[in-house]
Amino acid sequence: xxxxxxxxxxxxxxxxxxxxxxxxxxxxxxxxxxxxxxxxxxxxxxxxxxxxxxxxxxxxxxxxxxxxxxxxxxxxxxxxxxxxxxxxxxxxxxxxxxxxxxxxxxxxxxxxxxxxxxxxxxxxxxxxxxxxxxxxxxxxxxxxxxxxxxxxxxxxxxxxxxxxxxxxxxxxxxxxxxxxxxxxxxxxxxxxxxxxxxxxxxxxxxxxxxxxxxxxxxxxxxxxxxxxxxxxxxxxxxxxxxxxxxxxxxxxxxxxxxxxxxxxxxxxxxxxxxxxxxxxxxxxxxx
Amino acid sequence: xxxxxxxxxxxxxxxxxxxxxxxxxxxxxxxxxxxxxxxxxxxxxxxxxxxxxxxxxxxxxxxxxxxxxxxxxxxxxxxxxxxxxxxxxxxxxxxxxxxxxxxxxxxxxxxxxxxxxxxxxxxxxxxxxxxxxxxxxxxxxxxxxxxxxxxxxxxxxxxxxxxxxxxxxxxxxxxxxxx
Numbered sequence: 001x002x003x004x005x006x007x008x009x010x011x012x013x014x015x016x017x018x019x020x021x022x023x024x025x026x027x028x029x030x031x032x033x034x035x036x037x038x039x040x041x042x043x044x045x046x047x048x049x050x051x052x053x054x055x056x057x058x059x060x061x062x063x064x065x066x067x068x069x070x071x072x073x074x075x076x077x078x079x080x081x082x083x084x085x086x087x088x089x090x091x092x093x094x095x096x097x098x099x100x101x102x103x104x105x106x107x108x109x110x111x112x113x114x115x116x117x118x119x120x121x122x123x124x125x126x127x128x129x130x131x132x133x134x135x136x137x138x139x140x141x142x143x144x145x146x147x148x149x150x151x152x153x154x155x156x157x158x159x160x161x162x163x164x165x166x167x168x169x170x171x172x173x174x175x176x177x178x179x180x181x182x183x184x185x186x187x188x189x190x191x192x193x194x195x196x197x198x199x200x201x202x203x204x205x206x207x208x209x210x211x212x213x214x215x216x217x218x219x220x221x222x223x224x225x226x227x228x229x230x231x232x233x234x235x236x237x238x239x240x241x242x243x244x245x246x247x248x249x250x251x252x253x254x255x256x257x258x259x260x261x262x263x264x265x266x267x268x269x270x271x272x273x274x275x276x277x278x279x280x281x282x283x284x285x286x287x
Numbered sequence: 288x289x290x291x292x293x294x295x296x297x298x299x300x301x302x303x304x305x306x307x308x309x310x311x312x313x314x315x316x317x318x319x320x321x322x323x324x325x326x327x328x329x330x331x332x333x334x335x336x337x338x339x340x341x342x343x344x345x346x347x348x349x350x351x352x353x354x355x356x357x358x359x360x361x362x363x364x365x366x367x368x369x370x371x372x373x374x375x376x377x378x379x380x381x382x383x384x385x386x387x388x389x390x391x392x393x394x395x396x397x398x399x400x401x402x403x404x405x406x407x408x409x410x411x412x413x414x415x416x417x418x419x420x421x422x423x424x425x426x427x428x429x430x431x432x433x434x435x436x437x438x439x440x441x442x443x444x445x446x447x448x449x450x451x452x453x454x455x456x457x458x459x460x461x462x463x464x465x466x
Binding site: 054071 | 307320340347348358359363425427447451
């Protein structure tokens with residue numbers, strides 16, 4: 001994902017000007033959520049357009065304020081779940097049409113006549129009630145269905161943005177894998193208490209080192225993992241690994257463009273200038 | 288987020304209708320000016336603003352500050368309300384959008400309170416005339432890009448490029464998005 005291309009594609013301008021489709025709008029909102037650079041560019045555009053609109057400022061008549069605010073107070077906020085455009089249409093009450101039964105009142109039923117209410121009217125009333133009851137149940141079912149579909153849509157949407165993030169990360173990682181400057185170094189266990197193995201990716205051009213630290217066990221609060229590179233047998237500090245990180249792949253604090261091996265030790269919080277060799281956890285030679 | 292904006296959004300969330308008083312005091316004149324540019328009729332503009340404010344209050348819980356600025360949301364509601372009103376009028380024969388087709392005429396601020404806006408007008412007058420017209424049509428008058436292309440007789444791609452350039456020019460004029 002080339003963020004710069006996305007920002008300069010003009011989509012953000014169209015978004016701010018209100019000229020995008022619903023799908024594009026969701027896309028922009030999702031992208032700006034993932035990439036702070038996009039959020040920042042969008043924010044700048046929005047500020048700009050607010051300033052542009054300010055140039056049209058015209059003093060509204062003094063009487064307008066109380067009139068409008070009084071009118072506003074006659075209304076309540078809609079609840080959060082209601083989608084304003086969709087619901088007004090579906091909320092329109094369905095007309096219940098009950099056709100008068102074509103059956104003619106039969107002369108034989110004399111006792112009903114005593115009450116003054118013709119048979120067909122009673123039948124119509126009962127039919128209307130039945131239809132109304134059926135409509136009520138039907139509407140209730142529909143409302144539940146809509147509710148279920150909405151929450152399903154919400155969870156799909158959030159799963160979708162999760163995936164977007166993962167795809168962005170993966171494509172970045174994939175770029176790394178295919179980069180000829182990247183070398184993969186396997187770090188193997190040297191301490192029987194830590195039977196683990198982890199992979200490290202070393203960019204021999206810019207010296208950056210990334211590693212998947214998810215295999216490393218959690219340490220007590222006063223300890224921290226520290227990464228080293230061995231150059232001609234001398235360990236050189238590459239920085240400590242963050243105690244907590246949301247990212248699975250960590251970028252080492254320092255870079256190196258040469259070395260014979262990488263190693264990780266357990267050190268007091270903040271790290272040390274030279275490694276505690278008895279605390280060596282994993283080590284791997286650069287092949 | 289500006290403190291006022293935050294205050295308004297917090298009150299929205301709390302269901303406090305005084306959010307609308309604050310909103311009125313900070314945005315009504317600008318929104319009124321924008322609507323006046325579209326309909327050019329004070330009584331109608333007042334009605335539009337009223338309907339828009341009722342709508343804003345009703346929908347205020349749906350506003351999500353993480354997705355964008357409050358003003359962007361407000362102006363989109365006000366603009367749609369105006370376009371609806373214009374469409375209704377069009378049906379009755381009053382074609383306002385075309386009849387007000389003069390290039391931007393910044394209303395002269397005769398009120399001292401508006402001096403800050405006056406400064407913006409001066410700054411904006413630096414904007415290339417054609418650019419101003421395009422951004423105005425798109426942002427204020429609610430034209431779609433294909434509509435602009437048709438009206439000015441230029442290809443759609445050119446409209447998009449020019450609008451983008453106009454935005455870049457605006458950015459230069461306003462500096463780096465400061466307020």
